[in-house]
Amino acid sequence: MYAATPQRPSYASGTSEVPLLGDTIGDNLAHTVAAFGDREALVDHPSGRRWTYREFAADVDAVALGLAARGVGKGDRVGIWSPNCPEWTLVQYATAKLGAILVNINPAYRTHELTYVLNQAGISTLISASGFKSSDYVAMIDEARPDCPTLSDVLVLGTPEWHDLLATGAAADRARLDDIAATLSPDDPINIQYTSGTTGFPKGATLSHHNILNNGFFVGELCGYTEADRICIPVPFYHCFGMVMGNLAATSHGACMVIPAPGFDAATTLETVAAERCTSLYGVPTMFIAELSEPSLDEYDVSSLRTGIMAGAPCPAEIMKQVIDRLGMREVTICYGMTETSPVSMQTRTDDTIERRVSTVGRVHPHLEVKIIDPESGLTVPRGTPGEFCTRGYSVMLGYWQQADETAEAIDAARWMHTGDIAVMDDEGYVQITGRIKDMIIRGGENIYPREIEEFLHTHPDIVDAQVIGVPDERYGEETMAWVILRDGAEPMTAESLREFATGRLTHYKIPRYVHVVDEFPMTVTGKVRKVDMREQAREILSGGR
Incomplete structure (x- = not known):
């Protein structure tokens, strides 16, 4: 009997024939x-x-x-x-x-x-x-x-x-x-x-x-x-x-x-x-x-x-x-x-x-x-x-x-x-970044990575850009909320219309419960979306019944 081959660890080192520079x-x-x-x-x-x-x-x-x-x-x-x-x-x-x-x-x-x-x-x-x-x-x-x-x-x-x-x-x-x-x-x-x-x-x-x-x-x-x-x-x-x-x-x-x-x-x-x-x-x-x-x-x-x-x-x-x-x-x-x-x-x-x-x-x-x-x-x-x-x-x-x-x-x-x-x-050493540990949404025990939903939302013909965050929910602990920027002339988007688009194409618990349409996202000067600001604003939006 041969021992089972162990799975390869998620480790890689970058070999190169070009040496490091030793200069100032x-x-x-x-x-x-x-x-x-x-x-x-x-x-x-x-x-x-x-x-x-x-x-x-x-x-x-x-x-x-x-x-x-x-x-x-x-x-x-x-x-x-x-x-x-x-x-x-x-x-x-x-x-x-x-x-x-x-x-x-x-x-x-x-x-x-x-x-x-x-x-x-x-x-x-x-x-x-x-x-x-x-x-x-x-x-x-x-x-x-x-x-x-x-x-x-x-x-x-x-x-x-x-x-x-x-x-x-x-x-x-x-x-x-x-x-x-x-x-x-x-x-x-x-x-x-x-x-x-x-x-x-x-x-x-x-x-x-x-x-x-x-x-x-x-x-x-x-x-x-x-x-x-x-x-x-x-x-x-x-x-x-x-x-x-x-x-x-x-x-x-x-x-x-x-x-x-x-x-x-x-x-x-x-x-x-x-x-x-x-x-x-x-x-x-x-x-x-x-x-x-x-x-x-x-x-x-x-x-x-x-x-x-x-x-x-x-x-x-x-x-x-x-x-x-x-x-x-x-x-x-x-x-x-x-x-x-x-x-x-x-x-x-x-x-x-x-x-x-x-x-x-x-x-x-x-x-x-x-x-x-x-x-x-x-x-x-x-x-x-x-x-x-x-x-x-x-x-x-x-x-x-x-x-x-x-x-x-x-x-x-x-x-x-x-x-x-x-x-x-993956097996060839290519890496996918699926989110921040702090950004992961846990909905009713299910781990949801915003990046996956964001990639899906980019396939919608009216969505120019999308960001997904977790918001507090009494029943599930957290729910998903999509912030979207729409193309000029697009029809208004609601949670219902997005759900209709996503049903059958995205696992049901990943479909955003809330949709918020904006002209731009809160950003750092380097172009990173500030999800911490979005979460704060989302609490105000949801508590206001909007």
Whole structure:
């Protein structure tokens, strides 16, 4: 008698013939400039400004030396509070060359949140736009400053003081940066990104050169980037999607960073892709939905597009198919990750089948490990079994800034990062993310994963986008509620009409009991749906009898 073959565990490691980079970000940029100095590095479409790699490096050095002249040094925290603009990118690379720690501040923050981040990170220098949309940043800084004892220097972009900094840096001795570079290690912390926590104050994920440079590089490798690529980046720089998957993926391959606008606008993004002949386009699903719904879509020549990334939230299969068919992004990839892991852990490959790309987040990234565990026992589950997704490797953050207890809750003794996401791994190592542990709905003892229902709702001809949440119910404990955005001209939708559509096609207990039609979902600035806000609003809606 032979023993039964044990089931394979939900574990995978990313092998690669391409080694990890051992550089600092400054050193890596220097290699790119040496190889591709005359190629375009950065284009700001709104202003028409352009930089070759040689020009970009010179301006980065000027910003770095200008900051150094104002006393910024290794380990100092430099905050940046601005929507997307070329100066954001220059500051990103300049602070890395100084060994200073860049602290990304959400452009949507108000005074209370700004004050918290300035104090929690101990920011000494703040670089800020004058404002964005309806926010007056200068007024908010003035209000916060008396309560921020570490803040000693504020620079507002576009002012005479900012131009003086550039002039001072441009006239300074470049050799000083070489001396500083000799003191820097790839393992030094150089970035703090605050997670958009759903409860309490956000936590500052602290990331090193090694973390984010390698993650950006391998994201670019799996997109097939070369110096010929031009990446349209409408996602925010303050988030990993923009500054790592966008900027660092570009500069580590000699590709061009293209900024379509300070904030996202569907028509402007499409116009930029056409005008700049972009080969790659980034976005969260809601951005791609907006682009596909843009009435003037067919007026733009987007035939230059080859690849791109859809990430930041679960990607509806129907939307993914349209991105390939209507935008021509035949090699588009799906990425999955989190701020704390630099961010990407999983990515589809450009040669994966469409089915793989619409139904999974791909396979493990090079040089990383992933596993799926039983959240209760901590043991790795067999393939095909849902559990909590965990990842380990070079990408895992150094920790939450000045929050050792919170770090220990997220990263265990073996350095596995626990994500809180529910996932399933198949026999080939492809992973599906089926929801958040906290988002799972338990209705009368049945576990319901919102993602499954959301995918189904996207097949309704009148539904442009859908989100499903759990709401309290006296009989079942929880019931399902669908929030839907309808196409223009669609008939009003009710719970009854949706039930009629779903009956016989969706298990009865998964059919949403309540339907709420909206024009938009509550979102974070990075395009993630805030289901915690939806649940709060749903309680008010239902208690009001609506």
